[in-house]
Amino acid sequence: MSIPNTVQAYRASLLHFTDDPLHNVQGMQWHEDGLLIIQDGRVLAAGDYAQLKHSLPEGSSIAHFPGKIIMPGFIDSHIHYPQTDMIASPAPGLLPWLEKYTFPTERQFQNPEHAAEVASFFVDELLRCGTTTAMVYCTVHPESVDAFFGESEKRNLRMVAGKVLMDRNCPEFLRDTPESGARDTEALIQKWHKRGRQLYAITPRFAPTSSEAQLQLAGELAQKYPDTFMQTHVAENKDECKWARELFPQARSYLDIYDRYGLMRERAMFAHCIWLDDTDRRRMAETQSAVSLCATSNLFLGSGLFDFPRAQEAGVPLSMATDVGGGTSFSMLQTMNETYKVARMGGTYLPAARMFYLATLGGARSMKLEGTIGNFATGAEADFILLDPQATPLLARRSARTDSVEELLFALALLGDDRTIAATYAAGKLVHERK
Missing domain, CATH: 2.30.40.10 (Urease, subunit C, domain 1)
Structure with a gap:
């Protein structure tokens, strides 16, 4: 040669x-x-x-x-940059943690200067920990997306991010509408998706904070822009699962809510996936929707232990994530440490080679970016x-x-x-x- x-x-x-x-x-x-x-x-x-x-x-x-x-470089498939300043905040569970810390912190991201300062620190921290690609949640404010992508673009990083969609069951100061959320999302897709190394993710926070109308419009955007990503949360916590079933009684399961609106497809990343059943897992494999393993935050919030054997038996694509700020470290090495222990508690042994695979090529495959990263x-x-x-x-x-x-x-x-x-x-x- x-x-x-x-x-x-x-x-x-x-x-x-x-x-x-x-x-x-x-x-x-x-x-x-x-x-x-x-x-x-x-x-x-x-x-x-x-x-x-x-x-x-x-x-x-x-x-x-x-x-x-x-x-x-490591690939972190689920992380919230606006939660950088509230990492390691005490709460008895997911839902009270959101109410007391997450929502008030995210309110500040309507200020572009604040968003840019946090984005700069956040990207520095990723790089210090060896993470070169992440799937990033911004806030409901379009300004937060511009701030993050602006920081990533400056350093020529391969990043995926999106504006959170959230039109109910949240404070008024963080609420959009189905129409404004879809309009802002489409404008951001057109501005940032495939601009240099930036990629866009349609980002409903999780089903309980989106109305049926909002999920419907998100699904329409996912169909209109099939090479974009989709990211959300599912089946993290038992209380959250119960709430989702009450809000969407017509759905077979929590995961099925997203499926009904066309949000299960290639390049769709579902964080947590602890409380799924075998039908859910088969559907994920069929649609090539991927799981983001968030061991550190699952332990921190007491959400539960991921079932490795059933996910592997179903052939579900797996990736690894820190889930800051529910996760307590930006380091994918420390995340491997916690992932290993979660697997052992469930009776599975994870060799180190498999963990390093999940943090690199496994993430790329889950995101349909093999050959790129x-x-x-x-x-x-x-x-x-x-x-x-x-x-x-x-x-x-x-x-x-x-x-x-x-x-x-x-x-x-x-x-x-x-x-x-x-x-x-x-x-x-x-x-x-x-x-």
């Missing part, structure tokens, strides 16, 4: 996935001494240094990071991170005593945090470096 002169080359151990290791043991690609070659923000080649080094033009500069691991396939966007197994004294000590890649990845997942991210790159450019 002839490599042009205008390339960037990075040498370290190399990790990425070509398939789900649950189904294909060859799905994990590990190169102890690896090389990642990038041109114009995209992956040109990735593999063993010994095999690829001769393809580089003579005199090429190689950034060498001995002892580090290069891997694709999530691994080092030729032509993929060069969003990647540098992991440091010596980031803390304890992690360094444990890493030195590992005798397999699985053991090393497990130590990173259970002991790692934002300090483990030595650097973050977006489209081949350095966007965060740990001092």
Whole structure:
């Protein structure tokens, strides 16, 4: 292979996935001494240094990071940027937490300056934790969407976001109408969807805060703009499920509410999915609607434990998410820690390789973005991170005593945090470096 002169080359151990290791043991690609070659923000080649080094033009500069691991940036499939300032707020459950903290905090995002300041901090925090793509909830205010996408665009990040739709069962100061919500959403789609690396998600907060008329219009937009995303919450909490059934008595289940309005399809991301039944899971697999696993917030709010065996048996697409501010960390490594424990409490063992898959290629597949992000396939966007197994004294000590890649990845997942991210790159450019 002839490599042009205008390339960037990075040498370290190399990790990425070509398939789900649950189904294909060859799905994990590990190169102890690896090389990642990038041109114009995209992956040109990735593999063993010994095999690829001769393809580089003579005199090429190689950034060498001995002892580090290069891997694709993390993909967080469910997070609320307006909740950054209310993370770690005490409440006895989901619904009182929304009333006391979430809604008053979100009220401030009608102020574009406030929204921009929070968006800037939020994006900094994502990058510090190695997250290069996220599916982001804004607030009901269009200004909050402009602020977030403006911050993401400045740094040339691949992000998905949307204005929350909410026309009932919420404070008047956060309420839109079916018509205004649809009008604002369509205008934002036309302004931001596929502008550079920005992508739009139609975003009904959850069924209880949208009327039938609002869900109907959201479904019409989802049909009119089939390459947009759709994101919402479902079956997170028993009280919420009971409330949804009371509000929509004609629906077979909570999930069926969304199905009736055409909101189950490819690129639809449903957060939580704890209290689904087998019919729901089969429907998710049929429509290729994806689950966003939110272990940290499910534990924090006492919502319940996700059923891995039944979801896997049904073939439901799975991804991983922090769910800040119900989640208490922006770090996908700390989220792996909690996801592992939730799985164990339900009788499932999650290997580290599977967790790293879910946080990268699994997220990309769930979002129908495989080939764009999530691994080092030729032509993929060069969003990647540098992991440091010596980031803390304890992690360094444990890493030195590992005798397999699985053991090393497990130590990173259970002991790692934002300090483990030595650097973050977006489209081949350095966007965060740990001092």
